[in-house]
Amino acid sequence: MSCPARHWLARHVAGSLDGGPLEYVRFHLAEMKCEWCQANVDDLERLESETDLEPLLERVGQSTLQFLRSRTRP
Ligand SMILES: [Zn+2]
Structure with missing residues:
Protein backbone atom coordinates (compact mmCIF):
# COMPACT_ATOMS: atom_id res chain seq x y z
CA MET A 1 0.00 0.00 0.00
CA SER A 2 1.68 3.18 -1.14
CA CYS A 3 0.93 6.80 -0.28
CA PRO A 4 -1.17 8.90 -2.66
CA ALA A 5 0.77 11.62 -4.50
CA ARG A 6 0.91 15.02 -2.81
CA HIS A 7 -1.12 16.62 -5.62
CA TRP A 8 -3.92 14.17 -4.79
CA LEU A 9 -3.76 15.29 -1.18
CA ALA A 10 -3.80 18.92 -2.32
CA ARG A 11 -6.90 18.29 -4.43
CA HIS A 12 -8.48 16.41 -1.52
CA VAL A 13 -7.93 19.47 0.72
CA ALA A 14 -9.30 21.75 -2.02
CA GLY A 15 -12.35 19.47 -2.33
CA SER A 16 -11.81 18.86 -6.04
CA CYS A 37 -0.08 11.92 4.64
CA GLN A 38 -1.98 13.37 7.60
CA ALA A 39 0.93 15.74 8.21
CA ASN A 40 0.84 16.66 4.53
CA VAL A 41 -2.91 17.33 4.70
CA ASP A 42 -2.49 19.48 7.81
CA ASP A 43 0.25 21.39 6.02
CA LEU A 44 -1.91 21.90 2.92
CA GLU A 45 -4.92 22.96 5.01
CA ARG A 46 -2.81 25.53 6.79
CA LEU A 47 -1.49 26.82 3.48
CA GLU A 48 -5.02 27.06 2.08
CA SER A 49 -6.38 28.94 5.09
CA GLU A 50 -3.43 31.33 4.93
CA THR A 51 -4.10 31.93 1.24
CA ASP A 52 -7.78 32.62 1.97
CA LEU A 53 -6.86 35.08 4.69
CA GLU A 54 -4.49 37.05 2.53
CA PRO A 55 -7.01 39.28 0.69
CA LEU A 56 -8.73 40.00 4.01
CA LEU A 57 -5.48 41.00 5.66
CA GLU A 58 -4.68 43.16 2.67
CA ARG A 59 -8.01 44.98 2.97
CA VAL A 60 -7.56 45.45 6.69
CA GLY A 61 -4.06 46.77 6.09
CA GLN A 62 -5.29 49.24 3.48
CA SER A 63 -8.15 50.59 5.57
CA THR A 64 -5.79 50.99 8.51
CA LEU A 65 -3.44 52.90 6.24
CA GLN A 66 -6.28 55.12 5.01
CA PHE A 67 -7.38 55.71 8.59
CA LEU A 68 -3.87 56.71 9.62
CA ARG A 69 -3.57 58.98 6.58
CA SER A 70 -6.86 60.70 7.36
CA ARG A 71 -5.66 61.27 10.91
CA THR A 72 -2.37 62.81 9.88
CA ARG A 73 -3.82 65.16 7.24
CA PRO A 74 -4.27 68.76 8.38
ZN1 LIG B 1 0.40 7.91 3.29
Whole structure:
Protein backbone atom coordinates (compact mmCIF):
# COMPACT_ATOMS: atom_id res chain seq x y z
CA MET A 1 0.00 0.00 0.00
CA SER A 2 1.68 3.18 -1.14
CA CYS A 3 0.93 6.80 -0.28
CA PRO A 4 -1.17 8.90 -2.66
CA ALA A 5 0.77 11.62 -4.50
CA ARG A 6 0.91 15.02 -2.81
CA HIS A 7 -1.12 16.62 -5.62
CA TRP A 8 -3.92 14.17 -4.79
CA LEU A 9 -3.76 15.29 -1.18
CA ALA A 10 -3.80 18.92 -2.32
CA ARG A 11 -6.90 18.29 -4.43
CA HIS A 12 -8.48 16.41 -1.52
CA VAL A 13 -7.93 19.47 0.72
CA ALA A 14 -9.30 21.75 -2.02
CA GLY A 15 -12.35 19.47 -2.33
CA SER A 16 -11.81 18.86 -6.04
CA LEU A 17 -11.02 15.16 -5.77
CA ASP A 18 -13.66 12.57 -6.66
CA GLY A 19 -14.12 8.99 -7.79
CA GLY A 20 -11.44 6.40 -7.16
CA PRO A 21 -8.68 8.79 -6.05
CA LEU A 22 -11.02 10.37 -3.45
CA GLU A 23 -11.93 6.93 -2.08
CA TYR A 24 -8.28 5.99 -1.96
CA VAL A 25 -7.16 9.16 -0.16
CA ARG A 26 -10.07 8.91 2.30
CA PHE A 27 -9.29 5.25 3.00
CA HIS A 28 -5.60 6.01 3.33
CA LEU A 29 -6.21 8.77 5.89
CA ALA A 30 -9.18 7.30 7.77
CA GLU A 31 -8.33 3.59 7.78
CA MET A 32 -4.58 3.43 7.33
CA LYS A 33 -4.11 6.49 9.54
CA CYS A 34 -0.95 7.35 7.65
CA GLU A 35 0.91 9.94 9.70
CA TRP A 36 2.98 11.15 6.77
CA CYS A 37 -0.08 11.92 4.64
CA GLN A 38 -1.98 13.37 7.60
CA ALA A 39 0.93 15.74 8.21
CA ASN A 40 0.84 16.66 4.53
CA VAL A 41 -2.91 17.33 4.70
CA ASP A 42 -2.49 19.48 7.81
CA ASP A 43 0.25 21.39 6.02
CA LEU A 44 -1.91 21.90 2.92
CA GLU A 45 -4.92 22.96 5.01
CA ARG A 46 -2.81 25.53 6.79
CA LEU A 47 -1.49 26.82 3.48
CA GLU A 48 -5.02 27.06 2.08
CA SER A 49 -6.38 28.94 5.09
CA GLU A 50 -3.43 31.33 4.93
CA THR A 51 -4.10 31.93 1.24
CA ASP A 52 -7.78 32.62 1.97
CA LEU A 53 -6.86 35.08 4.69
CA GLU A 54 -4.49 37.05 2.53
CA PRO A 55 -7.01 39.28 0.69
CA LEU A 56 -8.73 40.00 4.01
CA LEU A 57 -5.48 41.00 5.66
CA GLU A 58 -4.68 43.16 2.67
CA ARG A 59 -8.01 44.98 2.97
CA VAL A 60 -7.56 45.45 6.69
CA GLY A 61 -4.06 46.77 6.09
CA GLN A 62 -5.29 49.24 3.48
CA SER A 63 -8.15 50.59 5.57
CA THR A 64 -5.79 50.99 8.51
CA LEU A 65 -3.44 52.90 6.24
CA GLN A 66 -6.28 55.12 5.01
CA PHE A 67 -7.38 55.71 8.59
CA LEU A 68 -3.87 56.71 9.62
CA ARG A 69 -3.57 58.98 6.58
CA SER A 70 -6.86 60.70 7.36
CA ARG A 71 -5.66 61.27 10.91
CA THR A 72 -2.37 62.81 9.88
CA ARG A 73 -3.82 65.16 7.24
CA PRO A 74 -4.27 68.76 8.38
ZN1 LIG B 1 0.40 7.91 3.29
